[in-house]
Amino acid sequence: MAGVPVSSTSAARSDVSSAGANYRGPLITVTLLFFMWGLITCLNDILIPKMKQVFDLQHWQAMLIQTAFFGAYFIVSLIYFILSVTKGDPIMRIGYKNGIILGLLIAAVGCVLFLPAASLESYGFFLLALFVLASGITLLQITANPYVSILGPPESSSSRMNLTQALNALGTTVAPIIGGYLIFAGANASSGADSVRVPYVALAVMLLLIAGIIKISPLPKVGSEGTIVSDAGALKYRHLVLGIVCIFAYVGGEVSIGSSIIGFLELPNIAGYNEAQATYYLSFFWGGAMVGRFFGAVALAQYQSAVTKYGIMAVIGLVAFGLVYTLYDPAIAMIVLGLMAFNIFAFILGASNPSRSLGLFASITVALLAVAIFGQGSVAMWAVISIGLFNSIMFPTIFDLAIKNLGIHTSQGSSLLVMAIVGGAIIPPLQGAFADVTHNLQLSFLLPLICYVYIAFYGFIGYKPSRS
Template sequence: MGTSKNYTSSLIILTTLFFMWGFLTCMNDILIPYLKEIFDLKYWQAMLIQFCFFGAYFIGSLVYYILSLRIGDPINKIGYKNGIIIGLVVAGVGCFLFYPAAQFKLYGFFLAALFILGLGFTMLQIAANPYVSILGSPETASSRLNLSQAFNSLGTTIAPIFGGYLIYEYFFSHGETGGEAVKIPYLVFGIIFILVAIVFKFIKLPEFVNEDEVVKGKGALKFKNLSYGTVAIFMYVGGEVAIGSFLINFIGLDEIMGLKESVAKNFLAYYWGGTMIGRFSGALSLSAMEKTKKYAMMLLLSVLSFGLIFFISGMEFNTVLPYLGIIALNFVAFIVGKGLSGRTLGLFGTISIVLIALAIFSSGSFAMWCLIGVGVFNSIMWSNIFTIAIDGLGKFTSQGSSLLVMAILGAALVPLIQGILADNIGLQASFIVPLCCYIYIMFYGFYSPKWKSNNSEQLKPKAGFH
């Protein structure tokens, strides 16, 4: 089996993981309004869902980082494959815990289950993101990660429709109350994670290791692109998750659309689906493909992705026309970005700032589509920040990756901060919080070329499999 073929099949296998954790992560946006109503929670109490789930990323990554300081990089010792298997098993256990949580009707039990699920995803993030980045040429790392993240977004696009249907309509209509409507869906998710872990145990993946001796200590922090990038990840995931968490309630405001949760959830698919559209385009924009062919493929994939979202949402075409304008703006922004990671990131951050500001100071469907439109420009942020941040880290790559995943703490804290603000000054005005997040992202994107390390160390593939 040739190397190129091995890399292609490995990328396909890994991409299924990105889809799965995207689906489950977006299910939190369905759980928030559902459990808020079931347990009669305030906004800040409902945001404990994201706090516990993404707080697990921080705790898990902090433990990983401390271990890397004391004993050397754990991933370098156990291998990417075993790291992924451990993450899948822990995530499966977290899903299984939803059953007793619903059985005992305890909000705290739901939060504990989400924490365990988050720990599993932490290990998957630490292992899978850098693995995709090094699984080929460094020059196309952003392109590969954007492609994998696009399928992550496919999961987040389907989750509001499929997961929302199961919880709000199918199981709820069958008399499942007090949180019990989530029992069967999460039990199925848990079984899937365990089955995938078994599959990963027996498949072959290329092994990448650093040929130098593993160095203990906090060496990764000496790279400015990583230290500033860690803050950028904090801001990005915080802003993205905060908007997704409050979007259903935002659409339900009388001054916006006044829609019920069972209807508003369909618009959530356009927020997360926009990220999918942008990531497919980003994978092509940052690739080495010839310019004319590249733009043609970007346009085609944007149309096909929109068609998929439109189909699964079941909405009328006239209702979603403003969304097409946002996609067109995204296409123009990619052209202006010229395939440069930092420049494109800064440009997307700038547009996101404008869209959120318009959502805060306007009303009706215009405000709604402005906020939904931010999802399209979230698309390349994770992958671009991640690849810029780990550029040139060499033997510190996995350690740096753990720091970046630790920064997912932003998704735990930013929604909580916005929730507290929403309870005091109103939901619409509270979006000033994610707006501040995107200001920093714009700053990181435009200034990142000055911070990128000149370190030429790269991870190298070693013959053989594990």
């Protein structure tokens, strides 16, 4: 069915083109969203050992936290897709700005639900609260990702996506530190479920504050906003369909690894750390994702001089090294410096090509997982931790490649990609079950390894835009 123009698409594109100088303001505003949902998502990795402790859960039961959270991505995105097919694209009706505000409000309600969940000490209620929270974030994902991708020149869209995702990774980096202190070690911490109250009430307040900022911020219309299409046209694009599978594999693989790192580092043949020590190292996993996305924002941008590009990346790396050296441990800082140098070398091999870089980074991650599975000691430990650095560009790059040339079907394609985030609800429990059955958490990393093999395929071959 042909699109019914509610407002002129060409006029909207013209409006954005003329507002090129104003891209920075809207991008900064939307970037707040990426930071917040990174913070919230990574707090799940702290909740898993906490709920396991409070409710005496098995591995697979504790992983239901990720199932509830990422299951919402699938269900809400499926509802969105059905509405877009039968009634027309919802975001095209209400606009990106209202879609963002609605998502923030729903997420805030989910955070508030942690209060009765803690009072009742009900694991099921906690899962319900996480589902509502993730429903709001799902709407933010559907709205904000394509907004960032099309808010500016198409040739630099991967760079913009990586820049905003770098702030998402900043949220995931500070989450283990803040969440670990408040839930496990702070004055608010307790052996029961009450210690989750303060973090999630604070999140609710922050989400409402950001909703207010978005409300008064002038966000320009972009691309096909205002054009309503009632069909399933997005599924006609082969590179989108393969991209949906790729997002499923990526999120499932990353969440499985992030959720298992604490348990992995507790293994006697790896590090033998306790929960507090392992949480400390989890921040390096997510910190690597943040630094890698800053690298990606520069490496995939359009610079006339390669010297300038890699000079900026070197400065970012030196700043990260200085922070780790000052705030943590000089020995760890030297390890981090070596990993960042290898990461920059991989970007050089990728030659600023998003798809080639994606395939290369996925191949490196496969090798690192093999070391984690069959190695031991500090080598295996840092192999897993360094995956965050090479994971860095994957989600924004896959998303950007998958929605290329979708036109009026961009938001519908975005909803399908967000639906695929359900991989984070399916793969972690499977890995947990694998670990329970085999009594070998280390060997269970074979599941995310398979996921990254597919990502390598998509980066080298499957990304090519085509319409059936």
